[in-house]
Structures are given as structure tokens and as C-alpha cells.
Amino acid sequence: MVLAQLPALPVPPSWFPGHMMKFTRMLPALLKRTNVVLEIRDSRLPLTSINRTLEGALKKWRLERGWDPNHPGRRTIAVEACEHIVVLNKRDFVPEWGMEPFRKAMAKKFPHQQMLFASWQRPRDIRNLSEILVNIAKDYPHAMELNVLVIGMPNVGKSTLLNALRNMGIRGPTPKAFQTSANPGMTRALSTRLKLSLDPLVYAFDTPGIMLPFLGRGEEGAERGVKLALIAGIKEGLYDTDALAAYLLYRLNVLNPIAPAYLSLLPAGSAPTSELSEFLELLARRMGMIKRGAEVDLARAAVYFVRWWREQGGLLAASSALSPGASAPPGQAPIQGWGFDFQWDVLPEDTLPGRDPALVIQEKMERCIDDYLTKSNSEEADENNVSPTQLKKKAILEEKEKRRLKHAAKRQH
Incomplete structure (x- = not known):
């Protein structure tokens, strides 16, 4: 047995290239023609791979499509599809015994999200996800097509999963739709539409992996x-x-x-x-x-x-x-x-006879999720929670805007 002690860790770098900033600004407009947001996260980091930078736009999108702000799991108006599906990719890298407790713990905290574990190497997982998307499309038969926007952090497997979905949904030989890489940043722009199903019609857009602008202090x-x-x-x-x-x-x-x-x-x-x-x-x-x-x-x-x-x-x-x-x-x-x-x-009471191990794990996970949400909300409320690089970029943009307004005022006179 060895006693694990957290080692000294380096200050996190700031890595938020221009194409990430560009997509973040594009997202609200893209959501207007989106029916399903397919968010890919990494099973090894099910909380750390949540990109809270995008959550404001997603929340506004849901409210505009009729989801109840007081009851996130209830929809008051359902004219067109509006679903947020979270896929925990690379499920082979986490123990099976924690998956169901985690799913139940997250369902309590985020009732508006559908959540499933998947691996592109498991046909059953890909088939399950494909059926979920097709069934959503069938629930809205008056719609011409279902548009899926795939989002997530860099290197969580978005492009690879989409290639697997295409191969599952389109019969016969299909070309590899998207290039993939073991390194982050392969996808730098919004993709063209990728057809995932013929009947009903389901299309998907791949997007650049978006890192957090600042990893925290x-x-x-x-x-x-x-x-x-x-x-x-x-x-x-x-x-x-x-x-x-x-x-x-x-x-x-x-x-x-x-x-x-x-x-x-x-x-x-x-x-x-x-x-x-x-x-x-x-x-x-x-x-x-x-x-x-x-x-x-x-x-x-x-x-x-x-x-x-x-x-x-x-x-x-x-x-x-x-x-x-x-x-x-x-x-x-x-x-x-x-x-x-x-x-x-x-704790000693966790292992008492009669206690369901899965329920104990779920309760522990719920507390971990609560801690994560508390810390994340605190960080967002902290005015100093911005990297020096982002502060410089903000100052440059503000200066450019001042010059533009000044130039426009001169032209008017």
C-alpha cells in the first residue's frame, strides 16, 4: 500500500486560440438552426471536461424553445426539437461499477440532459446513440430534417464519434467524413453538414474543440x-x-x-x-x-x-x-x-451490512458534483478569474472599438 499525496503542480497556461473565440461568438446564431446539441465529454474527466463557457448560450437556447426555467426537466412549448444530449466518450477508460451511480447522480443535478456512456469501438453504443437521434426526429414528423450540433473540449473524440455514427446510419461503404488526430486542435472551423440518417433526415455539424479561456487560479x-x-x-x-x-x-x-x-x-x-x-x-x-x-x-x-x-x-x-x-x-x-x-x-457506516454499495457511491458522487458546482460558481463570480492573456486581448478589442467609433464620428462630420 502507498499513501497518495498531491504533488506540486505548475501554473496552468492560457491556450485559447482565435478560432475558439470565433466559434464561441458564433454559437448563439448556430443554435437558432439547431435541434439537438450533442455535447461530448471525456469519461475520465466527466466534470473537468464540462465547458461552462458555452452554457450561457445553451441555457438561452433552451428557454427560447419553451423549456421551463423553474423546472429544467419540463417543457411548456414543443414546436420543434430542442434536446441536450451528453455523451461520456471513451467509456473503456473508467471502471464499469461507477457508471450507473454517476449517471443517476448527474440526472438529479441536471434533469434536462440525457446522458449516456459510449465508445466508438463499441457498435452497440453507437447504435444506441443513433437510435436516440432518429427517435427525436420521428417525434417531429412535420420537420424537414433534424440538425445536430456537436460540441465539446479539444480531443474528447467528437470527429471520431461522428464518423462512427455516419457509418452506422448510412448503409453501404461510406468515406471517412472527418479527419481525426490524437492531438487537440485538428478541427478549427465549423464543418459542412454530415448526413447521419436518410429516413428520417438527420444532419450533424462538427465544431472546433473549445478550451476554457482561463483554467483558474x-x-x-x-x-x-x-x-x-x-x-x-x-x-x-x-x-x-x-x-x-x-x-x-x-x-x-x-x-x-x-x-x-x-x-x-x-x-x-x-x-x-x-x-x-x-x-x-x-x-x-x-x-x-x-x-x-x-x-x-x-x-x-x-x-x-x-x-x-x-x-x-x-x-x-x-x-x-x-x-x-x-x-x-x-x-x-x-x-x-x-x-x-x-x-x-x-467511512465505517458506508460498509455496514445492508447498505447498497451502488447507492453509497451515488451519494458520494452527488456530494462531489455539489462541490464542483459550488467552486465553479464561485470562480465565475470572481472578477479576477481571468487570465492575463485574456485581459490583454480584451484591452486590444476595446481599443480597436474606440478607434472605430472615433473614425466613424469623423466621417459623419
Whole structure:
């Protein structure tokens, strides 16, 4: 067993290129011709991959289409389709035992959203999503077509999922509709319409991945940035790989402190560790990563560790069974985790005979979601929660607008 301790994390960078800003401004107009918003999130970061930057426009869209502001799950006017579907993509990277408790916990907090877990590699998941979209279209037979707008953060798998939906909905050989990449930022503009179904007609638009303009201050912002960088949601090179490796080591120890997934990388008989340098040295020696002078290549080992988790290690970590947790100092409650966003104390009453483990997990997740919402609302209310880069951009735009108005006034005279 190893005691997991959060490592020191770097200040998060600001990465919000112009095409992201452009799409954010376009969104309200796009929603006017949208019937379904298909929001893709990452199952490993089901809270961190929520893009609250877009939520204001989505809320206004729902209200304009007749959803009750006092009862988010009730619609008073239903002339045309207006649905918000959340897909937790890459479901293979989180343990199965937490999916249903999470879905129920989110349904309590966000009753207006349909939520499902999916993986483009599972035909049943793609078929289920395709049927949901087709059934929504059938509920409005007077409509000529159903338009779906796909949104989400960078590298959550929007284009890949759309390609899978097209192949499922259009019979016969179909070309790959969208280019995909393991790096964020491949899609930089709104796509042309992609046909997902012939009868009824369902079309989809792919959109650029939109990052948060500012990841936040303090430990919360630092951890948010590292999480997104680990799933390759932030441009490569903005983070030092050692920082990502240190956080990954910490998280894998939280998820399974007795037999963390990374043990499969180390020499036989190795014990769990929370020391990054010790771990990387063991990994480098096991993989033969030796530089000139018989010195172990720790930098190369860190890169390998992060890449291993993205491609294989996440699957291995997700295969672990539910355990009561054991990562805690003497006298403190053990810790249990699910994905990289959920962590809670395991109390004695949680394991009493007769208590439903799934219900306990759901209650714990509800508290985590409440904490997330409280912190997010507090950050949004903080006037200083803006990055220096965004402040500079705002000042430049304001100066340009002043000059434009001044020039217009001169022309009038």
C-alpha cells in the first residue's frame, strides 16, 4: 500500500486560440438552426471536461424553445426539437461499477440532459446513440430534417464519434467524413453538414474543440490544467512531462493504492511508490532506457509513462474491481476514487451490512458534483478569474472599438 499525496503542480497556461473565440461568438446564431446539441465529454474527466463557457448560450437556447426555467426537466412549448444530449466518450477508460451511480447522480443535478456512456469501438453504443437521434426526429414528423450540433473540449473524440455514427446510419461503404488526430486542435472551423440518417433526415455539424479561456487560479486551476493535458486536451508542449507524470502517478495510487496499474511496467516484485524519481528510474531500467555513461533516461521514461496511460494503462486501470480503498494515513478515512474527477472518504457506516454499495457511491458522487458546482460558481463570480492573456486581448478589442467609433464620428462630420 502507498499513501497518495498531491504533488506540486505548475501554473496552468492560457491556450485559447482565435478560432475558439470565433466559434464561441458564433454559437448563439448556430443554435437558432439547431435541434439537438450533442455535447461530448471525456469519461475520465466527466466534470473537468464540462465547458461552462458555452452554457450561457445553451441555457438561452433552451428557454427560447419553451423549456421551463423553474423546472429544467419540463417543457411548456414543443414546436420543434430542442434536446441536450451528453455523451461520456471513451467509456473503456473508467471502471464499469461507477457508471450507473454517476449517471443517476448527474440526472438529479441536471434533469434536462440525457446522458449516456459510449465508445466508438463499441457498435452497440453507437447504435444506441443513433437510435436516440432518429427517435427525436420521428417525434417531429412535420420537420424537414433534424440538425445536430456537436460540441465539446479539444480531443474528447467528437470527429471520431461522428464518423462512427455516419457509418452506422448510412448503409453501404461510406468515406471517412472527418479527419481525426490524437492531438487537440485538428478541427478549427465549423464543418459542412454530415448526413447521419436518410429516413428520417438527420444532419450533424462538427465544431472546433473549445478550451476554457482561463483554467483558474490556485490549486484548483493547476489541477484542472494537468488533468486536461493528460488526456491530450491541451496543445502539446505547454506542460512539462514530469509534471504530468507526477500527477498521473498520484492518481493511479488513489485509484488502487495496493496494486496500482503501473506495477505492470516495473520489474517483478516492485512495490507501489509515490516518489516520481524512484518510479521513473525503475521504469527506465525495466525498459532499457539508458543514456551514454550508463545513466538512466528519466525524461524518456516520463514521456513513455504518460503515453502508456493514454493508450493502454487507462484500460488497465479501468478493469480494477470496486475496493473499499486504503490510501490514508493512520487515523484517517480510506480514500476511494473513480476516474480522475471523483475522490471521497470511505467511512465505517458506508460498509455496514445492508447498505447498497451502488447507492453509497451515488451519494458520494452527488456530494462531489455539489462541490464542483459550488467552486465553479464561485470562480465565475470572481472578477479576477481571468487570465492575463485574456485581459490583454480584451484591452486590444476595446481599443480597436474606440478607434472605430472615433473614425466613424469623423466621417459623419
